[in-house]
Amino acid sequence: MKQSLLGLENLTAEQINNILSHASEMKKVVLSDNKKITNLQGKTVVNLFYENSTRTRTSFELAAKYMGANAANITSSGSSVEKGETLIDTAETLNAMGTDILVMRHSMSGAPNVIEPLVDASVINAGDGMHEHPTQALLDMLTMIEHKGHIEGLKVAIIGDVYHSRVVRSNIYGLKKLGAEVTLGGPATLMAKDIDKMGVKTFNNVQEAIIDADVVMALRIQLERQKKGLFPSIREYFKFFGIDESRLKLAKPDAIVMHPGPVNRGVELSSTVIDGDRSVITQQVTSGVAVRMAVMDMLINGGF
Ligand code: CP
Numbered sequence: 001m002k003q004s005l006l007g008l009e010n011l012t013a014e015q016i017n018n019i020l021s022h023a024s025e026m027k028k029v030v031l032s033d034n035k036k037i038t039n040l041q042g043k044t045v046v047n048l049f050y051e052n053s054t055r056t057r058t059s060f061e062l063a064a065k066y067m068g069a070n071a072a073n074i075t076s077s078g079s080s081v082e083k084g085e086t087l088i089d090t091a092e093t094l095n096a097m098g099t100d101i102l103v104m105r106h107s108m109s110g111a112p113n114v115i116e117p118l119v120d121a122s123v124i125n126a127g128d129g130m131h132e133h134p135t136q137a138l139l140d141m142l143t144m145i146e147h148k149g150h151i152e153g154l155k156v157a158i159i160g161d162v163y164h165s166r167v168v169r170s171n172i173y174g175l176k177k178l179g180a181e182v183t184l185g186g187p188a189t190l191m192a193k194d195i196d197k198m199g200v201k202t203f204n205n206v207q208e209a210i211i212d213a214d215v216v217m218a219l220r221i222q223l224e225r226q227k228k229g230l231f232p233s234i235r236e237y238f239k240f241f242g243i244d245e246s247r248l249k250l251a252k253p254d255a256i257v258m259h260p261g262p263v264n265r266g267v268e269l270s271s272t273v274i275d276g277d278r279s280v281i282t283q284q285v286t287s288g289v290a291v292r293m294a295v296m297d298m299l300i301n302g303g304f
Helices: 013-030 055-066 087-095 111-118 134-148 166-177 206-210 234-241 281-301
Strands: 044-049 070-075 101-106 122-128 155-159 181-185 201-203 215-218 256-258
Touching: 013 134, 013 166, 013 281, 044 055, 044 087, 055 070, 055 101, 055 122, 055 281, 087 101, 087 111, 101 111, 101 281, 111 122, 122 134, 122 281, 134 166, 134 215, 134 256, 134 281, 155 166, 155 206, 166 181, 181 206, 201 206, 256 281
Parallel strands: 044 070, 044 101, 101 122, 155 181, 155 215, 181 201, 215 256
Antiparallel strands: none
């Protein structure tokens, strides 16, 4: 029976650990001079993206190619979506071309869950609305393990636009299952109602959320999803919620700084923090290729 990755909510800690462990092996391939293995030889991966992406789309494409698969990219712009074709018709059309893995990004929460039962291909959620972005959280956890050696017992502070963030939801599911403590900080207007029911502590400031953190993760202010009035201005956001060197001093001295990207420089993080020696943002990108290789390999070849 085919398997899919739609979110981390329904994965067990064991499944997450297995993916992370396989991703660690795949990272050796990504960092090697010969990025070619045959695990997906003869398979076809199609990236169907209805929202913009640099990291996720490119890393899925490279991950597929590094494992010997055929890879194709479809974006809503320039495709028959612009002629009015529905998501379901588009997905079924791509499925009929012999797709083995359909990687989907869509602005509607739950879009991959609608498509998954309708296609033969395994479906991977590459970000659906304000719901989940499972491979982002997996790559974040892989990066944390590389720096801290474990997830259990870590204090992870996640700061910013919690309300619109699929990254935060997948990270909370994954981090809590693996035994981390998660605190959230941000403006009250960008804090999701009832998110504390996910077992996290919430603060309407950065300072309390960040104290003694092992990991400080800033979330992107999603300018494309903002309604007016959630915060006065970008400049004011940085003044009260941006992470600069002085706020970072509240975290542990060896705390790492993460961001899923793309970063709004000088908004979520100061440039000195982005480019500083505690920033692991570029390593997150590399982990992204490894995690996507691991997920696709396990979905097709077993072990998921
Ligand atoms: N983090 C992330 O999803 O980045 P992209 O939008 O560039 O894929």
